Amino acid sequence: MTSITLRSLRKEYNGQVAIPNLDLDIHDGEFFTLLGPSGCGKTTLLRMIAGFNSIEAGTISFDDVVINDRSPAARNIGMVFQSYALFPQMTAAKNVAFGLQTRNIERAESIRRVEAALESVHMAHLKDRLPGEMSGGQQQRVALARALVIQPAVLLMDEPLSNLDAKLRVEMRDTIREAQREAGITTVYVTHDQEEAMAVSDRIAVMSMGVVQQVGSPAEIYRNPANRFVAEFIGKTNLIVRDLHQRDGVTTLDLGEGVSVDVTSTIAPGVSGRVQVSVRPEAVRAGGSGLQAEVVEETFLGSHSQIRARLSTGETIEFLEFSRRASLWERGEKVVLQLDTEMLTYFDAETGASIMQGAKL
């Protein structure tokens, strides 16, 4: 069991700063995901932990032992690559056994472990296949077995599912989660796919431009995003701009058309003026009392529909509706939108930082 501690980490490429100053704590046995758009520094960070990238400043520690100067081979890591990186001249079983050969493990023990590892990713029946004879999903399963069989202190995965098709991705992420839980290995997982991150992670670090924007469980970062970037990157949301009003120690948000919300206990004290309101699609319901709107478009998706409507202010709100009605919404049809005020989150209109109570201001 290994915890990973990153302190004041800095990465430069030819004078260009990729990661300015980064701190992270990854706990024992945790499935930890680095999530962000391409170019945010997540793969760079993973490769620094693996030892393939140099470290310009700061420290990386496994269990409080600084490993900056250890070679990748000496870090006891298992790595799964985006391109699988299976050795094309070796069968599945030989690929998996490769890491055991350098560890002086008894032959019988080695065979047993290789078989167990292949079994855990449901690939035992294809152990004599060459990588060229396997599908992408099968190759990635073997790559996972190869990384796990050496019982590494840390499992590192660099976008392992991005070369697979959508259906296989869902299947594989269950396999990965299952195998990781069984082995209980501290895992750092890199992806740009927020849904994938939510599905597999214990905790997620959302990154942008080399800076960690927020660390938290999937539910935390979805329900209480630290800033507008996180709110927009994780899931879908509608952002509208409204004013706060203070009177007699009570803060209210004026949503318009006579609808207002008492936010005294939700918004941090001392905040006033214009704010951005993040309205998740599931916080909107058609019908009842609320804001007047006009339907722009309904996209029928089977179990539910995605509906886009325009408020009288001109702002667009997207929301979801289960397919219960016999007919679809007409373009231009009037609709009243009721907002679940419990589910709204608020950001500073200028900086985009969260102004919720308890948020770091």
Place this chain on the structure above:
Amino acid sequence: MPRFNFWTVVMILTWVMLFVLLFIPVGSVLVSSLYDQSGNPTIANYLKFLGEPRFHQAFINTLVVGFGGLIGALLLGSIMAFCVSRFVIGGGRFVSLLAILALVSPPFIGAYSWIVLFGAGGVVRGFLRDMGVNMPPIYGVGGILIVFSLKFYPYVYLMVSGALSNVNRSLEEAAEGLGLTPLQRTFKISFPMVFPALTAGGLLALIHAIADFGTPRLLGRGYNVLATEAFTLYSAEVGSNMSMATTISVVLILVSMVFVLLQRYMSRRNVYHGNMINKPVRIKLKGWRNVLAHVAVYFIGLSGAMPVIISVIYSFRKTSGPVFQSGFALQSYERILFNLGDVVRNSLTFSLTAVALIVIVGTVVGVLVARRTNFNTALLDGAFMVPYVMPGIVIGIAFIAAFNTGPIVLTGTATIIILSVFIRRLPYTVRTTASSLRQISPSMEEAAISLGYSPFQAFLRITVPLIVPGIIAGGMLSFVTAINELSSSLVLYVGSTMTMPVRIYLLILDGDFGTAAALSTVLLVLSGGAVYIAFRFMGRNEQALL
């Protein structure tokens, strides 16, 4: 940091090697061309080159055979490529085999076989004369061009058929959907896409044509080119003129350099397009069109392979001295066995030694060039261009100029022949090793490192096994080049270091064609065996022969 030291040592040794085997010889050629016979600096040699009609003529003749060879090769090669890649041709693999035969046979054999058929006393010509048809003998520029066209068309054929069969059919279908007629489609869509391949293949034919020595020597009959002039000036027993020979060599290098640079530029543009999900299908022709396509393909293929066929047949003919008798016998082979064993042995030892050196040095330097990218390696990569532009005859003269006197004297040794082959073929191995290394994803080695191997172990256990088949195949193809090398060996050999091509050349000059044919057949079997092994290791890939 021991690894750093290892590669630094490799880098230094590579530069030393290039300096000794390349820069000194080329420098010696240049220096020698700037001195007169008595050792005074002068530019008189160049003035003489510009002034004398004999050299003008050789210069013009070189361009004539170069461009003539280019046009002939383009014509034959593109017809064959078009037919084979677009129509169903019976025995398509056999046709490719014919093209390979033409490519791996030594060109002077081609020249002599055509003399046998169409020379002054030629078999076919005699037969036609009996029929009442009089045709001129094949000697002179016409003959040279015919031989070059038939010898070098495979360059165009292999390049263009590669490009043609990779043109995405969807592009032509898209053009069809936009309303273009088949003719318009061919000229507006397909032609521009194979144009780089056409020019690159044609220029390859041109480069080989201007460097060729054996063909104009045997067929020219007074039609001199720069390569033959350089050799004549160097080897003349009376009035040998080394400084004039080197002057011509410099001119030949310059001419060759222009076309090599042009060829490389066109090759780089010859990129095949996208993912080939939608490959063109071959059309099955009907009626006279089908007959025409087959006749064209087989006529070109068989004509190109004719010299090989003739040599093999003649090698089994009964002889009395140098004169052929009717009937078949193994006399010619007996003569090789009893009199020419040392020549065969020389060829084999020289070629195998050169290939072993090429493989070892080429691989190490290839790794250096591919993996340690910095200014130094870029410069190294550039320096390896130089042997590409050196015709064999020039390498020979350059080695004589460099190693005849001075600190290192090598003339008359086996070493000098081995080194001349080594330096000429080394760049191919360096480049193929470097490019195959660049194609292996770096995450493969990283995976091995993450599993606990050191970077050097990872390289040895993962990368090396992946590139070894390519290296063996490349070595086999180098062997083909090495064992067929005539022009530099002709300058460098002495009695005890005679090789098979040199012996064949001398036998042809002596009129002993039976022995020459048998020796050529041995050469051909060795080359064919090497090509077969190469194809076994890397799959049947005719493109690798280019």
